[in-house]
Amino acid sequence: MKSNAAIYGKKKFSLFWVLAIVFAVVWLVIAGAPFVFQIFTSLKTQGEFITGGLFKIPDRLSFENYATVMQGGFYRYFVNSVIVLAVSLTLLLFISAFAAYPLSRMQFKLNRPIFGAIVATMSIPIHITLIPVFMMSIRMNVYDNVIAVIGPNVAFNLPMSIFILTAFMQGLSKEIEEAAEIDGCGKFAAFFKVIFPLSKSGLATLGIYNGVVIWNEFIFVMILTQSQKSRTLPLAIWEYQGQYSMNTPLIMALLVLSSLPVILLYVFGQDKLVKGMMAGAVKG
Amino acid sequence: MAGSKMVSLRSARQHSIRIAAAVFLLPALLFLIVYVAYPIVESFITSTMAWNGMGRKRVFTGAENWINLAKDINFWRAFGNNVKIMFLSLVFQVPFAMALATFLDVTERRGAVFKVVWFIPYLISSVAIGVLFKYTLDANYGVIASISKLFGGGGVDLLGNPRIALYTVIGVVCWQYIPFYMVLYLAAYGTIPVELYEAASIDGATRSQYFWRVSLPLLRPTIVSGMTLSIIGSLKYFDLIFVMTGGGPGVSTELMATYMYKLSFVRYNMGYGATVASGMFILITLVALIVISTLNRKTEL
Numbered sequence: 246m247k248s249n250a251a252i253y254g255k256k257k258f259s260l261f262w263v264l265a266i267v268f269a270v271v272w273l274v275i276a277g278a279p280f281v282f283q284i285f286t287s288l289k290t291q292g293e294f295i296t297g298g299l300f301k302i303p304d305r306l307s308f309e310n311y312a313t314v315m316q317g318g319f320y321r322y323f324v325n326s327v328i329v330l331a332v333s334l335t336l337l338l339f340i341s342a343f344a345a346y347p348l349s350r351m352q353f354k355l356n357r358p359i360f361g362a363i364v365a366t367m368s369i370p371i372h373i374t375l376i377p378v379f380m381m382s383i384r385m386n387v388y389d390n391v392i393a394v395i396g397p398n399v400a401f402n403l404p405m406s407i408f409i410l411t412a413f414m415q416g417l418s419k420e421i422e423e424a425a426e427i428d429g430c431g432k433f434a435a436f437f438k439v440i441f442p443l444s445k446s447g448l449a450t451l452g453i454y455n456g457v458v459i460w461n462e463f464i465f466v467m468i469l470t471q472s473q474k475s476r477t478l479p480l481a482i483w484e485y486q487g488q489y490s491m492n493t494p495l496i497m498a499l500l501v502l503s504s505l506p507v508i509l510l511y512v513f514g515q516d517k518l519v520k521g522m523m524a525g526a527v528k529g
Numbered sequence: 530m531a532g533s534k535m536v537s538l539r540s541a542r543q544h545s546i547r548i549a550a551a552v553f554l555l556p557a558l559l560f561l562i563v564y565v566a567y568p569i570v571e572s573f574i575t576s577t578m579a580w581n582g583m584g585r586k587r588v589f590t591g592a593e594n595w596i597n598l599a600k601d602i603n604f605w606r607a608f609g610n611n612v613k614i615m616f617l618s619l620v621f622q623v624p625f626a627m628a629l630a631t632f633l634d635v636t637e638r639r640g641a642v643f644k645v646v647w648f649i650p651y652l653i654s655s656v657a658i659g660v661l662f663k664y665t666l667d668a669n670y671g672v673i674a675s676i677s678k679l680f681g682g683g684g685v686d687l688l689g690n691p692r693i694a695l696y697t698v699i700g701v702v703c704w705q706y707i708p709f710y711m712v713l714y715l716a717a718y719g720t721i722p723v724e725l726y727e728a729a730s731i732d733g734a735t736r737s738q739y740f741w742r743v744s745l746p747l748l749r750p751t752i753v754s755g756m757t758l759s760i761i762g763s764l765k766y767f768d769l770i771f772v773m774t775g776g777g778p779g780v781s782t783e784l785m786a787t788y789m790y791k792l793s794f795v796r797y798n799m800g801y802g803a804t805v806a807s808g809m810f811i812l813i814t815l816v817a818l819i820v821i822s823t824l825n826r827k828t829e830l
Contacts, residue, residue, distance in 0.1 A: 279662065
């Protein structure tokens with residue numbers, strides 16, 4: 246990556262660097278301290294936490310909290326989260342690629358107004374849709390079913406995804422598609438055989454970015470489901486927190502377990518995530 | 530004859546493009562109509578009704594809910610809290626995120642460890658962060674209270690004190706979102722052409738001149754879109770604050786969204802809940818229009 250290290254880095258041990266590093270370390274503490282508290286506390290028993298205080302190093306590491314969380318139906322929430330993520334993300338990526346294709350590469354009268362309307366949807370607060378979507382899920386008989394959450398997940402992440410993919414597809418060369426058309430490909434064959442495969446890197450970026458958003462989604466799951474059999478991890482946190490609110494170490498163990506998948510994803514997909522954020526904010 | 534055949538061929542082609550475009554756009558438009566457009570219309574209709582959400586009996590009450598909304602101190606207080614969060618978020622997020630991004634850009638790979646830890650807050654769900662901070666800031670067992678006790682002080686109740694709870698919440702909001710803007714600015718740094726560094730360095734630019742005269746102007750479009758996201762996002766906040774304080778103590782951290790949620794899904798006053806949601810929609814749309822038109826105009830100059 247290009248950087249301005251060249252100009253900043255000329256003098257190595259100046260006051261500038263001392264201040265910069267102090268600032269960096271202070272921020273490291275601010276960003277990291279809550280997580281240290283989380284992991285440290287999760288390895289204590291409740292008794293130890295209450296009597297020994299926060300800073301007491303436990304006599305032995307206790308993994309009982311993790312075991313308790315796992316036995317308490319954590320697995321079910323996790324599976325639900327995976328199902329919701331997989332279905333929502335697959336639909337989201339296909340549908341936004343479908344929509345981005347004509348918006349980026351076809352000339353027709355309503356092209357710009359439709360694109361504008363989709364982009365404008367980004368600033369709409371989800372809260373105005375809560376009551377109607379809640380009623381709709383009851384009428385459609387999907388209330389308290391993981392399926393109910395998928396529609397809103399797809400719909401509310403579509404505008405940004407379409408926006409990003411449209412920009413991405415505009416960057417693909419025209420010639421390949423034209424060559425395919427001369428070879429007798431229709432628009433549909435051109436899409437599936439040429440454009441969609443060429444968009445892989447854009448789709449991967451979007452997939453990781455939206456994956457984090459969907460994995461963490463809270464309010465729709467809260468209003469559209471009510472029992473453990475259909476709730477996802479953010480709701481597990483919410484419910485355990487109500488049920489075991491006095492047992493701080495247990496709650497901390499739960500937080501560690503529920504955050505791990507996203508942190509792992511980040512470790513592997515760092516570049517893609519950054520690209521997705523950048524693309525998304527170009528014209529938020 | 531040949532001419533008319535050409536025209537009809539072109540129009541046939543146009544026709545087939547229109548059909549293909551419609552087919553490709555259909556699924557997306559269907560989702561947006563069912564889950565966004567229809568609910569907005571339905572919410573505005575519900576906002577003119579008295580309705581508890583149970584059963585089908587909705588009673589048309591005309592503008593009554595809207596008149597109540599205009600006079601509702603709790604709603605305007607919630608809006609005020611949203612606006613406070615919006616301003617303070619901007620004041621803290623932009624400079625801190627910029628400083629962090631500049632540090633990471635300058636140190637390149639040597640700063641990689643910092644980057645990973647700094648970014649983690651943004652990845653964790655708002656619910657997890659809300660719960661984490663509820664315990665981190667606990668008056669007796671939390672981190673700050675424990676440090677205070679270590680030095681012989683008493684408990685510190687940052688979330689339970691109505692006068693400071695909102696500012697505590699804003700601190701947590703910044704903690705969560707600064708990493709997002711940091712990565713945004715960092716990515717924007719990556720787009721500055723390397724020739725500009727060389728040119729500035731040949732011209733004898735100092736570090737601060739370089740930052741103010743070269744980097745900052747080039748990062749401006751990204752800063753503007755970051756600010757737009759932050760402003761609109763601040764007016765929509767829900768998860769984090771709902772979990773951390775539930776709007777309390779009292780109504781000191783109540784937001785438009787938490788107020789709407791409680792009215793609709795706790796007190797089952799869906800008619801008025803829909804009015805609050807619609808009011809929120811109108812306010813956010815107005816702010817979005819103002820922000821986008823003014824900020825974008827300035828960038829183009």
